[in-house]
Amino acid sequence: MHRGDLVLDEDLVKRDELIRGGLSYHDVTEIVCKTAETPFLETHKGWLVGFAVAASLATMLILSIAYLIWEGIGIWGNSSPAFWAWDIVNFVFWVGIGHAGTLISAILFLFRQKWRTSINRYAEAMTIFAVICALIFPGIHVGRIWVVYFFFPIPNQMDMWPNFRSPLLWDLFAVGTYFTVSLLFWYVGLVPDLATLRDRAKNKISKLLYGVFSAGWRGSMRHWVNYERAYLLLAALSTPLVLSVHSVVSFDFATAQLPGWHTTIFPPYFVAGAIFSGFAMVQTLMLPARLWLGLKDIVTIKHIENMNKIILVTGTMVGYAYGIEFFMAWYSGNEYESFTFINRAFGPYAWAYWTMVTCNVITPQLFWFKKLRTSITVSFVLSIFVNIGMWFERFVIIVTSLNRDFLPSSWHYFTPRFWEPVFFIGSFGLFFTLFLLFVRYLPVIAMAEVKSIMPHGEEHHA
């Protein structure tokens, strides 16, 4: 089957679940464009409030970054041996979240999962904003941000080059590529819908802006041919990419010699975790948005249930990884390795470990029950749990491994200071600022794609 093919009757039932209410193409356009076309003065109060809050948090982040650069990262609690703490935890957390978007867009697309069309635009937008938040942390956590260009292979007066053996440099390439590709993927998907907004635009400014960004798209079939090819290629490229990105991030740890980091299971384990947290975050964002933007008919219970199934699967995979780590620690017979894991579960950071296990392994198991799986509230609450759990997973991996390594003399218990939470909350502010702008001014549903999978029979023609 191919996108946009004519519908065979047996499909109709399944399709109907996806797009209920027997909408016409025009209805879809109307529903989706409504928010974007609302004049500023009639903006939804809730949106204004939300935006005010988010934007002020984002401002707080920018100010704290200024202070950080002025004073030095000593304002955080990082110490020796915990040279990395919340800074990198937040980085991995956000990168992880950034995975669902491309995954939904690319992998589900390749697997012809038509239900994706209702949510992929969200997911992609979320990816981009999450990766922006992620990229901030490795950027600002370095001691001397003003020489951060040393990372890039730029010819310079020192005739020095970066060290391509360093996983951090791999990170730079992986996350950088991931961001670029996700952005292009998202934009390419947006072009036809931007054209729609352009053609419907009432005032000059929006006509101009949408016009410029839709690049003069006119739906020519000759264009569609190349367009679809490009989209397919992007999907095909993004799929290995999205898998590689978190693998590379996991190399930061897996290639180090630190007990608790130096594990071969990390790449698959991190990817599973990333998908896990990504889908959870999509839920967290989509469920309210679905309510407020009146998209119930387009984002259906079926979608939510499918997402929950994936959360259940990946959550279980993550749980399996936790188990295997312990087994390997014992099986390796390496005293440092086994100590690290006993210390994780029963040492001073046990609280973090068990928080992680509860949120990531135990609670998602509730999704075995269809009743809970299909309940909006339960899905929302559980998705929050997963977000928390996945943040703690990174905290557990990074901090508890670092804080007690080989030589007991250098052990030290890391405690955050006032500023760590400020930066973390601030990054959420930035994320939601971007996201709210997105839902307000861009088509949140991929109209062209939705239309292409709608029943094209005359009976639906309004």
Add this chain to the structure above:
Amino acid sequence: MLKNYGLLAEYETPHAICEASEKIRDAGYKNWDACTPFPVHGLDKAMGLKASILPWMVLVAGITGCFLISWLMIWVAAYDYPLNIGGKPTWSIPAFVPPAFEVTILFSALTAVFGMFFLNGLPRLNHPLFHSKRFERVTDDKFFIIIEAEDALFDLEKTKALLNETHPVGIELLEEQV
């Protein structure tokens, strides 16, 4: 002064435009096009379009990227400025795999997107079609066929007749500045 750009015919459904396209294709027209709110499958065949060459461009770009970055890494680490880094050999091939992979993807993706725009002659912000009011719904729910005056077989009356046989909702003559 104005000269004719072509004839624009509007249709309601994918079915209609597919059938219409077949007729026009068989009539032997070359400079014509179908515009739709979403890619209508089968329409490309109905129009007799060839497959896109984009994949080949992407393949070349990918190979180039992979080669370039690998060359850079090895030249830097082993020839331009060899350093003893943790006792590792200068040719640390395994360590060079991740960047090589990522750059391959990057080059391919950039080519896929910008190649697509290039092949489509986009961005092009003004186009005679945009002068038609009804054409605004091409991005919403209407389907159009445009036969350009450029075409050798184009004859205002005959072509209009041909289009009428395809039961369009309406036909419109478009003009352009010269």
Add this chain to the structure above:
Amino acid sequence: MSETMTENMKYWRSVQYQEWTNEYKALIKDEFQAGDSEFTSLQRRDMLKLMGASFALAGLGAGCRRPVDKIMPYSKAPEGTIPGIPKYFATTRPSVLGAMGLVVETHEGRPTKIEGNELHPASLGAASIHDQAAVLELYDPDRSKVPTKPFEDGRIPGTWDEWDAFASDHFNGLVKKQGDGFAFVFGGEESKTLERLQKEILLKYPKAVFYTHNPILPKNSREGAEKAFGAGSRVLYRFEKAKVILSVQADPLMNGAQALVNARGFAAARKIYKAEEASGMNRLYAVEAGYSLTGTNADHRLPLAASQTPDFLKALAHELLPEKFAAVNFSNMRFLKALAKDLSKNKGQALIVMGENQVSELHALVHCLNHALDGQGKVFEVAAAPAVQTKNMADLVVALNKNQVQTLVMMGVNPVYSTPESLGFKDALRKAKILIHMGLYEDESAQNAHWHLPVSHFLESWGDAKAFDGTASLIQPMIAPLHNTRSDLEILAQIAQLDSRKGLDLVKASWAGINFEQALHDGVIPNTAYAVSSKTPVLPSLSASKSSSNIEILFNLDNKTLDGRYANLSWMQELADPVTKLTWGNAILVSQALSKELGINSRVTTRIYEADVVSVTLGSQSIEAPAFIMPGLADKSVVVSLGYGRENSGIIGNGVGVNFFKIMPADFALTAQGVQIVKTGKIEKLASTQEQFAMNADAIQEVSVLSLDNRDPAKLRTAQEFAAGAKIEKHPLEQLTDAWKYTGNKWGMVIDLSSCTGCNACVTACQSENNIPVVGKDQVMRSRALQWIRVDRYFTGDVSNPQSIAQPVPCMHCENAPCEPVCPVAATVHDTEGLNTMIYNRCVGTRYCGNNCPYKVRRFNYLDYSNSGNIYINPLDKERNTLLQMQKNPDVTIRYRGVMEKCTYCTQRVQEAKIAAKRDQTDSNHLPDGAVTPACAQTCPTKAITFGNLNDDQSRVSILKNSERNYNLLEELNTRPRTSYLAKLRNPNLELA
């Protein structure tokens, strides 16, 4: 200058600070035409003035930032000086314990580093932490810079002119009165010139009285020696000759006149490299209430309350000389008998050392036992020093209260701080009409002084001093006085109203007839040591000992600040105490048993060491202090260290820790019975550098719960096992890729855990050589201390009396360094000689290297500790940092905030040696053994650290690497460290094992 001062007078009260700095500038300006350039024989000093001054103004902003200050060029290059090449001069650090001979490294006239003088009997090339910190003391911005006098309720700067005016008529008045009511308090330092001046003073003022006050004066030891061998006799130990050593309540390896020499001798007999040598190893017994550094090195240690020590000694005496001494019952006869047997088995090689906290009779008794063990002339000698009769503080208090003292001169002492509250000195002092205080700092005792006179640091002045064995040596200035100061000798000369008052003249006058230049060059004056007397000891009359069962308190001099005189030296404050690992403060150490009894629950919370604050009451005095639970203490003994809780030491030392002088008995007794300890419920955080592994029962238990017992970073063997050929397990690991080849120099280091006593000298040496800033208590508690070499302390065995091992950990310079491949910008790489180098100005500060270092030897500049974040910085006073910058070693970059740093094997010294080799046309790629010595190895009193070229199989380091004791830390990681260790050997007495 004086005019400007006087006309500024009226403003001073409001803008004191500014005026001080102005005057300081004016003074520096003055230096260039300073009047005392008549020393034509001493071109160097003029150059020193010029450079000292210019650098003081300019400062060395070297480092990641380019210096913004201008540096004054030589107008006339002083002869024999090549800019950039340091010069080394011998001098002497005076101390009441005995002078220490030093070699001072000066860069363009700035003293930057202090090392030991091999020719000097007290140093033998080593330098203690205090000797090395003297250079920081010199540049301490809190030193007093001008004479001060009272003004309304505060103090204001005066001038030397005013002082001179005051002095001439005041002292003339006293001369008329024959010096009636004229009293001096001296620190008791022994110096020929000082003694000569004292005589001169007595000639002028026959009725003048001299008192001595110095808490670090080993009073009981000296009296004990005199009781045994007659007046003036002193006992000198020869640890290197001893096979069995018993230390009773003593710490001969860390404190006292002979500490460095003892340590050297002690370690010499523990450098066992082959199985067959193991039988020659010495054995150390420690019987002590506290846990001293000597205790940590003991093969057998018996925790014993100070109050029970007399019984122990009498019982021991009975075992050794049954005919002379009656049997006494002692709690642990098994230990006693085995010990006695071991001692008497090794007659002539057995030595008993007595601690300062025991009365002099017992010292005398110990001398008799040593004599009975046939040790005289072998393991100890009796030196015939001139007998000194001085009055002590108690006498002074009496005299003051009787209004017998009108004019009191305090020279280099701080009795207001360092006398027990119950002595009542502070109140008595008010009775003195005129109080004159000379000192480096405007300290507690200076506060009420009618004149506080700033004296020059010993690195700025002329003088001489006697070592513990009487060897005299000269003190020569390394730099012109930085501030408007005079040397104490010069001031005394003024008081004595001598015509010549120049330091140099005074010293020369005392040493007529010696080869002065030679003495200056060598740093010792030949044939000045005390004669060795062959007197035999007489048995003292022993008072019946009354051992009580209630809690006793021991007052120890702090290992770092001594009696508080070094409280303002940040290097000392931030140094981890060798035993407790506490920095920035002291605590009351209690045994675990006692803590349970008193309900004290001090412990390492997950976060940090949280100590219960207890109130300690002794007699009428009471004080609150944090309690630190310390394994190995005698159950009923609590130990406190003096030297903290200063009020006027300067911004570093003020208010750090608790001043236990307050509760000390009036007679300065170092132990006291019947102390009451009550929990207050308050909590105080202590900065221990080994928090998670603090010597704390909970921590030890927690760790064993976490199955850490098999983790054994500091390997330990007994001499017997070693003799039997016990091997340290090795993990031969294969290199998957071909290893890099190192032709030419291949630097490596071996640290002998068996010789290392854990004294910390290497840490201070590294700190001063490598411009390592201090970070302050808060940052230490965040585990951000920057010292490049740390001394790890591990415990083994029972909490009530564990054995302790010290392990210095510098960078391992691994050939497969895990830190290097992870650096994204190649800021840390290997050089061709195998050094793991750190390129500061390439470092971006990702800290990944720190994470990946299994030894955790990398240090990160979380804040701008060297410059704006410097804990000395005072926004009011920009000069402060300028002064400190003068101490910096110009060969080492000042690290800016945000870069990683770590031990470099003193790469600057390696380069220096290679450049020198190139200069001399020799092969700089094959330097001779010993051409390069890192600061830590150089200063190590026990020569436990050996550095050299591994490609030269004749080098000492290569030979040590072949020892059967050699092992690599965390060898199984295949990091191939260049720094390796020799497993620690203990020599237990099998009867006690």
